[in-house]
Amino acid sequence: MVSRDVLRAALLASLFACKPNLDETVSLVAVPQVLAVQATPAEVAPSATTTYTALVVDGSGDLVGLPIQWDFCNARNPLANLGPVSPECSEPGDANLAPIGSGAQATGAVPDVACRNFGPEVPQVTGNETPGRPVDPDPTGGYYQPVSVFVPTSAGTVTSVYGTRITCGLAQGTSEQVSDFLGRYHANVNPAVGSLTASGTALQPDANGATNTLAAGQKVTLEVGWAACPLSDACGDGVCGPDESVTSCAADCTTPQGCSGAERYVNFDLGSQSLVDAREGMHVSWFATSGSFDLDRTGRDGTDTATTSDDGWTAPAQGTTVHLWVVLRDDRGGVGWAGYVVDVQ
Secondary structure, three states, rough: OOOOHHHHHHHOOOOOOOOOOOOOOEEOOOOOOOEEEEEEEEOOOOEEEEEEEEEEEOOEOOOOOOOOOEEEEOOOOOOOOOOOOHHHHHHHOOOOOEEEEEEEEEEEOOOOOOOHHHHHOOOOOOOOOOOOOOOOOOOOOEEEEEEEEEEEEEEEEEEEEEEEEEEEOOOOOHHHHHHHHHOOOOOOOOOOOOOEEEEOEEOOOOOOOOEEEEEEOOEEEEEOOOOOOOOOOOOOOOOOOOOOOOOOOHHHHOHHHHHHHOOEEEEEEEEOOOOEEEEEOEEEEEEOOEEEEOOOEEEEEEOOOOOOOEEEHHHOOOOOOEEEEEEEOOOOOOEEEEEEEEEEO
Protein backbone atom coordinates (compact mmCIF):
# COMPACT_ATOMS: atom_id res chain seq x y z
CA MET A 1 0.00 0.00 0.00
CA VAL A 2 1.18 3.52 -0.81
CA SER A 3 2.45 5.45 2.21
CA ARG A 4 1.10 8.74 3.51
CA ASP A 5 4.39 10.42 2.56
CA VAL A 6 4.09 9.17 -1.03
CA LEU A 7 0.56 10.52 -1.33
CA ARG A 8 1.69 13.88 0.08
CA ALA A 9 4.56 14.03 -2.40
CA ALA A 10 2.23 13.11 -5.26
CA LEU A 11 -0.06 15.95 -4.27
CA LEU A 12 2.85 18.40 -4.22
CA ALA A 13 3.97 17.15 -7.63
CA SER A 14 0.56 17.94 -9.13
CA LEU A 15 -0.11 21.30 -7.44
CA PHE A 16 -0.19 23.11 -10.75
CA ALA A 17 -2.84 20.84 -12.25
CA CYS A 18 -6.43 21.98 -12.53
CA LYS A 19 -8.47 21.41 -9.37
CA PRO A 20 -10.48 18.18 -9.43
CA ASN A 21 -14.11 17.83 -8.45
CA LEU A 22 -13.90 16.07 -5.09
CA ASP A 23 -17.37 14.61 -5.62
CA GLU A 24 -16.09 12.56 -8.55
CA THR A 25 -13.72 9.61 -8.82
CA VAL A 26 -10.50 11.28 -9.95
CA SER A 27 -9.32 8.30 -11.98
CA LEU A 28 -12.54 7.99 -14.03
CA VAL A 29 -12.41 10.05 -17.24
CA ALA A 30 -15.75 11.16 -18.66
CA VAL A 31 -15.35 14.80 -19.74
CA PRO A 32 -12.52 16.66 -21.53
CA GLN A 33 -9.57 17.27 -19.22
CA VAL A 34 -5.82 17.77 -19.19
CA LEU A 35 -4.26 14.79 -17.42
CA ALA A 36 -0.65 15.97 -17.68
CA VAL A 37 1.71 18.45 -19.35
CA GLN A 38 5.31 17.63 -20.22
CA ALA A 39 8.17 20.04 -20.83
CA THR A 40 11.15 18.77 -22.86
CA PRO A 41 13.74 19.42 -21.45
CA ALA A 42 12.10 18.97 -18.06
CA GLU A 43 14.23 21.64 -16.35
CA VAL A 44 15.74 24.74 -17.95
CA ALA A 45 17.37 28.00 -16.99
CA PRO A 46 15.65 31.34 -17.66
CA SER A 47 15.87 32.33 -21.36
CA ALA A 48 16.39 28.67 -22.36
CA THR A 49 13.94 26.98 -24.73
CA THR A 50 11.66 24.05 -23.95
CA THR A 51 8.80 22.30 -25.76
CA TYR A 52 5.41 21.64 -24.18
CA THR A 53 3.08 18.72 -24.89
CA ALA A 54 -0.28 18.03 -23.21
CA LEU A 55 -2.18 14.80 -22.60
CA VAL A 56 -5.78 15.87 -23.28
CA VAL A 57 -8.50 13.23 -23.10
CA ASP A 58 -12.20 12.62 -22.70
CA GLY A 59 -14.50 9.60 -22.37
CA SER A 60 -13.70 8.48 -25.91
CA GLY A 61 -9.90 8.55 -25.64
CA ASP A 62 -7.12 10.97 -26.55
CA LEU A 63 -8.11 14.33 -28.02
CA VAL A 64 -5.48 15.11 -30.66
CA GLY A 65 -4.87 18.04 -32.96
CA LEU A 66 -6.53 20.61 -30.72
CA PRO A 67 -5.49 24.28 -31.08
CA ILE A 68 -4.25 24.55 -27.50
CA GLN A 69 -3.24 28.04 -26.38
CA TRP A 70 -0.01 28.08 -24.36
CA ASP A 71 1.14 31.03 -22.22
CA PHE A 72 3.81 31.76 -19.65
CA CYS A 73 2.08 33.27 -16.61
CA ASN A 74 4.20 36.00 -15.02
CA ALA A 75 1.78 36.88 -12.20
CA ARG A 76 3.30 36.28 -8.77
CA ASN A 77 1.00 34.49 -6.35
CA PRO A 78 -0.57 36.95 -3.85
CA LEU A 79 0.16 36.15 -0.20
CA ALA A 80 -3.58 36.09 0.52
CA ASN A 81 -4.21 33.37 -2.08
CA LEU A 82 -4.25 29.86 -0.62
CA GLY A 83 -3.75 28.18 -3.99
CA PRO A 84 -0.37 27.33 -5.52
CA VAL A 85 -0.50 29.98 -8.29
CA SER A 86 -2.11 33.35 -8.96
CA PRO A 87 -5.76 33.17 -10.11
CA GLU A 88 -4.71 35.39 -13.02
CA CYS A 89 -2.92 32.39 -14.53
CA SER A 90 -6.32 30.83 -15.25
CA GLU A 91 -7.77 33.88 -17.00
CA PRO A 92 -7.46 33.80 -20.82
CA GLY A 93 -6.11 37.09 -22.15
CA ASP A 94 -4.84 38.30 -18.77
CA ALA A 95 -2.17 40.99 -19.02
CA ASN A 96 0.30 38.77 -17.13
CA LEU A 97 0.17 36.03 -19.78
CA ALA A 98 2.99 35.91 -22.34
CA PRO A 99 1.99 33.82 -25.40
CA ILE A 100 4.12 30.79 -26.24
CA GLY A 101 2.12 29.47 -29.18
CA SER A 102 -0.92 27.51 -30.29
CA GLY A 103 -1.24 23.87 -31.25
CA ALA A 104 -0.76 20.34 -29.94
CA GLN A 105 2.80 21.37 -29.02
CA ALA A 106 4.43 24.73 -28.39
CA THR A 107 8.06 25.76 -28.00
CA GLY A 108 9.20 28.87 -26.19
CA ALA A 109 11.97 30.45 -24.14
CA VAL A 110 11.31 30.67 -20.39
CA PRO A 111 11.08 34.35 -19.34
CA ASP A 112 14.45 35.77 -18.33
CA VAL A 113 12.92 37.09 -15.09
CA ALA A 114 11.65 33.65 -14.00
CA CYS A 115 14.08 33.35 -11.08
CA ARG A 116 13.08 36.82 -9.90
CA ASN A 117 9.35 36.20 -10.15
CA PHE A 118 9.28 32.58 -8.96
CA GLY A 119 12.72 31.83 -7.55
CA PRO A 120 15.29 32.88 -4.94
CA GLU A 121 16.13 36.28 -6.43
CA VAL A 122 14.60 39.52 -5.14
CA PRO A 123 11.48 40.14 -7.27
CA GLN A 124 11.02 43.15 -9.51
CA VAL A 125 9.04 46.10 -8.16
CA THR A 126 6.70 48.00 -10.47
CA GLY A 127 5.46 51.49 -9.65
CA ASN A 128 4.36 51.86 -6.03
CA GLU A 129 4.14 48.14 -5.34
CA THR A 130 5.38 46.82 -2.01
CA PRO A 131 8.60 44.85 -2.53
CA GLY A 132 7.96 41.12 -2.39
CA ARG A 133 10.10 38.37 -0.95
CA PRO A 134 11.91 35.61 -2.82
CA VAL A 135 10.02 32.33 -3.29
CA ASP A 136 10.94 29.40 -1.06
CA PRO A 137 12.11 26.25 -2.86
CA ASP A 138 10.14 23.02 -2.75
CA PRO A 139 11.61 20.09 -0.74
CA THR A 140 13.85 19.16 -3.68
CA GLY A 141 15.26 22.69 -3.95
CA GLY A 142 13.18 23.48 -7.01
CA TYR A 143 11.44 26.57 -8.39
CA TYR A 144 8.72 26.65 -11.06
CA GLN A 145 7.58 29.01 -13.83
CA PRO A 146 3.79 28.71 -14.30
CA VAL A 147 2.55 27.80 -17.78
CA SER A 148 -1.15 28.31 -18.57
CA VAL A 149 -2.87 25.83 -20.88
CA PHE A 150 -6.22 26.72 -22.48
CA VAL A 151 -7.84 23.86 -24.41
CA PRO A 152 -10.91 24.56 -26.58
CA THR A 153 -13.25 21.56 -26.65
CA SER A 154 -16.86 20.95 -27.63
CA ALA A 155 -17.73 21.17 -23.94
CA GLY A 156 -16.00 24.54 -23.48
CA THR A 157 -12.47 25.70 -22.70
CA VAL A 158 -10.52 23.50 -20.31
CA THR A 159 -7.90 25.38 -18.27
CA SER A 160 -4.85 23.91 -16.54
CA VAL A 161 -1.71 25.46 -15.05
CA TYR A 162 1.58 23.57 -15.15
CA GLY A 163 4.88 24.39 -13.43
CA THR A 164 8.10 24.25 -15.47
CA ARG A 165 11.09 23.58 -13.20
CA ILE A 166 13.64 26.36 -13.61
CA THR A 167 17.33 26.25 -12.75
CA CYS A 168 17.99 29.12 -10.34
CA GLY A 169 20.99 27.94 -8.35
CA LEU A 170 21.28 27.67 -4.59
CA ALA A 171 19.72 30.32 -2.34
CA GLN A 172 21.44 29.23 0.89
CA GLY A 173 24.86 28.01 1.92
CA THR A 174 28.41 29.28 1.98
CA SER A 175 30.23 30.40 -1.16
CA GLU A 176 32.04 27.05 -1.18
CA GLN A 177 28.74 25.16 -0.97
CA VAL A 178 27.22 27.27 -3.76
CA SER A 179 30.22 26.56 -5.97
CA ASP A 180 30.10 22.84 -5.14
CA PHE A 181 26.35 22.73 -5.83
CA LEU A 182 26.73 24.38 -9.25
CA GLY A 183 29.34 21.80 -10.20
CA ARG A 184 27.32 18.80 -9.06
CA TYR A 185 23.70 19.66 -9.81
CA HIS A 186 22.33 18.23 -13.06
CA ALA A 187 18.98 19.26 -14.55
CA ASN A 188 16.07 16.87 -14.20
CA VAL A 189 15.12 14.41 -16.96
CA ASN A 190 11.51 13.38 -17.55
CA PRO A 191 10.56 9.90 -16.34
CA ALA A 192 9.18 7.41 -18.84
CA VAL A 193 6.74 4.53 -18.53
CA GLY A 194 8.82 1.48 -19.37
CA SER A 195 6.16 -1.23 -19.13
CA LEU A 196 2.68 -2.05 -17.92
CA THR A 197 1.48 -5.54 -17.04
CA ALA A 198 -1.94 -6.90 -16.07
CA SER A 199 -1.48 -9.72 -13.57
CA GLY A 200 1.84 -10.53 -15.20
CA THR A 201 0.79 -10.18 -18.86
CA ALA A 202 2.43 -7.33 -20.76
CA LEU A 203 0.03 -4.72 -22.18
CA GLN A 204 0.86 -3.03 -25.48
CA PRO A 205 0.60 0.79 -25.59
CA ASP A 206 -1.78 2.41 -28.03
CA ALA A 207 1.06 4.37 -29.65
CA ASN A 208 1.46 1.51 -32.12
CA GLY A 209 -2.29 0.93 -32.58
CA ALA A 210 -2.36 -2.16 -30.38
CA THR A 211 -5.32 -3.30 -28.29
CA ASN A 212 -5.38 -5.59 -25.26
CA THR A 213 -8.13 -8.03 -24.28
CA LEU A 214 -9.57 -8.62 -20.80
CA ALA A 215 -12.73 -10.34 -19.60
CA ALA A 216 -15.73 -8.32 -18.44
CA GLY A 217 -15.70 -7.90 -14.67
CA GLN A 218 -12.15 -9.28 -14.40
CA LYS A 219 -9.96 -7.80 -11.67
CA VAL A 220 -6.27 -7.55 -12.48
CA THR A 221 -3.19 -6.14 -10.81
CA LEU A 222 -1.71 -3.45 -13.03
CA GLU A 223 2.03 -2.97 -12.51
CA VAL A 224 3.87 -0.07 -14.13
CA GLY A 225 7.65 -0.18 -14.46
CA TRP A 226 10.33 2.44 -15.11
CA ALA A 227 14.09 2.52 -15.66
CA ALA A 228 16.48 1.47 -12.88
CA CYS A 229 18.80 4.45 -12.34
CA PRO A 230 22.26 3.96 -10.77
CA LEU A 231 22.28 4.00 -6.96
CA SER A 232 25.92 5.15 -6.98
CA ASP A 233 28.10 6.88 -9.54
CA ALA A 234 30.38 4.95 -11.88
CA CYS A 235 32.07 6.73 -14.73
CA GLY A 236 31.03 5.22 -18.04
CA ASP A 237 27.60 3.99 -16.92
CA GLY A 238 25.89 6.53 -19.19
CA VAL A 239 24.44 8.67 -16.38
CA CYS A 240 26.02 11.86 -15.03
CA GLY A 241 25.33 11.52 -11.30
CA PRO A 242 25.53 14.02 -8.42
CA ASP A 243 29.11 13.01 -7.54
CA GLU A 244 30.33 13.31 -11.13
CA SER A 245 31.30 16.31 -13.24
CA VAL A 246 32.87 16.95 -16.62
CA THR A 247 36.23 16.98 -14.84
CA SER A 248 35.81 13.65 -13.05
CA CYS A 249 33.86 11.87 -15.81
CA ALA A 250 33.93 13.46 -19.23
CA ALA A 251 32.29 10.38 -20.78
CA ASP A 252 29.03 10.87 -18.85
CA CYS A 253 29.07 14.61 -18.15
CA THR A 254 30.47 16.47 -21.18
CA THR A 255 26.88 16.41 -22.36
CA PRO A 256 25.18 15.44 -19.07
CA GLN A 257 23.17 12.26 -19.44
CA GLY A 258 20.20 11.67 -17.15
CA CYS A 259 17.99 8.68 -16.38
CA SER A 260 14.27 8.19 -17.07
CA GLY A 261 13.62 6.62 -13.66
CA ALA A 262 14.23 7.80 -10.08
CA GLU A 263 17.33 9.97 -10.41
CA ARG A 264 19.80 10.89 -7.70
CA TYR A 265 20.54 14.60 -7.34
CA VAL A 266 22.31 17.00 -5.00
CA ASN A 267 20.18 19.06 -2.62
CA PHE A 268 20.73 21.48 0.25
CA ASP A 269 19.55 20.07 3.59
CA LEU A 270 18.18 22.86 5.79
CA GLY A 271 18.54 20.86 9.00
CA SER A 272 22.25 20.10 8.66
CA GLN A 273 23.02 23.14 6.46
CA SER A 274 24.93 20.86 4.12
CA LEU A 275 24.77 19.45 0.61
CA VAL A 276 23.37 15.92 0.47
CA ASP A 277 22.69 13.33 -2.20
CA ALA A 278 18.95 12.79 -2.57
CA ARG A 279 16.84 10.48 -4.74
CA GLU A 280 13.56 11.19 -6.45
CA GLY A 281 10.31 9.57 -5.46
CA MET A 282 8.12 8.28 -8.30
CA HIS A 283 4.38 8.89 -8.32
CA VAL A 284 1.76 7.24 -10.52
CA SER A 285 -1.69 8.59 -11.40
CA TRP A 286 -4.10 6.07 -12.91
CA PHE A 287 -6.93 6.99 -15.31
CA ALA A 288 -9.49 5.06 -17.38
CA THR A 289 -12.74 5.74 -19.21
CA SER A 290 -14.49 2.85 -17.43
CA GLY A 291 -13.92 0.24 -14.74
CA SER A 292 -12.54 1.08 -11.30
CA PHE A 293 -9.13 1.37 -9.66
CA ASP A 294 -8.39 0.46 -6.04
CA LEU A 295 -6.41 3.72 -5.73
CA ASP A 296 -6.25 6.89 -7.83
CA ARG A 297 -2.53 7.30 -7.07
CA THR A 298 0.31 5.01 -6.06
CA GLY A 299 4.10 5.29 -6.06
CA ARG A 300 7.45 4.94 -4.30
CA ASP A 301 9.27 7.45 -2.12
CA GLY A 302 12.90 8.33 -2.61
CA THR A 303 14.16 5.72 -0.14
CA ASP A 304 12.41 2.85 -1.93
CA THR A 305 14.62 1.41 -4.68
CA ALA A 306 11.85 -0.63 -6.34
CA THR A 307 11.20 0.30 -9.98
CA THR A 308 7.54 -0.70 -10.15
CA SER A 309 4.22 0.36 -8.63
CA ASP A 310 0.95 -1.54 -8.77
CA ASP A 311 -2.76 -0.90 -8.48
CA GLY A 312 -5.85 -3.07 -8.70
CA TRP A 313 -8.26 -2.46 -11.60
CA THR A 314 -11.64 -4.07 -12.16
CA ALA A 315 -12.89 -4.14 -15.75
CA PRO A 316 -16.48 -3.02 -16.41
CA ALA A 317 -19.14 -5.68 -16.13
CA GLN A 318 -20.22 -5.32 -19.76
CA GLY A 319 -18.16 -5.58 -22.92
CA THR A 320 -16.78 -2.23 -24.13
CA THR A 321 -13.62 -0.46 -25.24
CA VAL A 322 -11.71 1.17 -22.39
CA HIS A 323 -8.98 3.77 -22.74
CA LEU A 324 -6.47 3.64 -19.90
CA TRP A 325 -3.64 6.05 -19.08
CA VAL A 326 -0.69 5.85 -16.69
CA VAL A 327 0.92 9.20 -15.76
CA LEU A 328 4.34 9.00 -14.10
CA ARG A 329 5.79 11.95 -12.15
CA ASP A 330 9.05 12.40 -10.29
CA ASP A 331 9.72 14.64 -7.28
CA ARG A 332 11.42 17.30 -9.41
CA GLY A 333 8.47 18.03 -11.67
CA GLY A 334 9.26 15.62 -14.51
CA VAL A 335 6.34 13.93 -16.26
CA GLY A 336 5.84 10.96 -18.59
CA TRP A 337 2.86 8.89 -19.63
CA ALA A 338 1.56 6.02 -21.73
CA GLY A 339 -1.91 5.16 -23.03
CA TYR A 340 -3.51 1.74 -23.58
CA VAL A 341 -6.67 0.45 -25.25
CA VAL A 342 -8.43 -2.46 -23.55
CA ASP A 343 -11.07 -4.50 -25.37
CA VAL A 344 -13.34 -5.78 -22.59
CA GLN A 345 -15.25 -8.88 -23.74
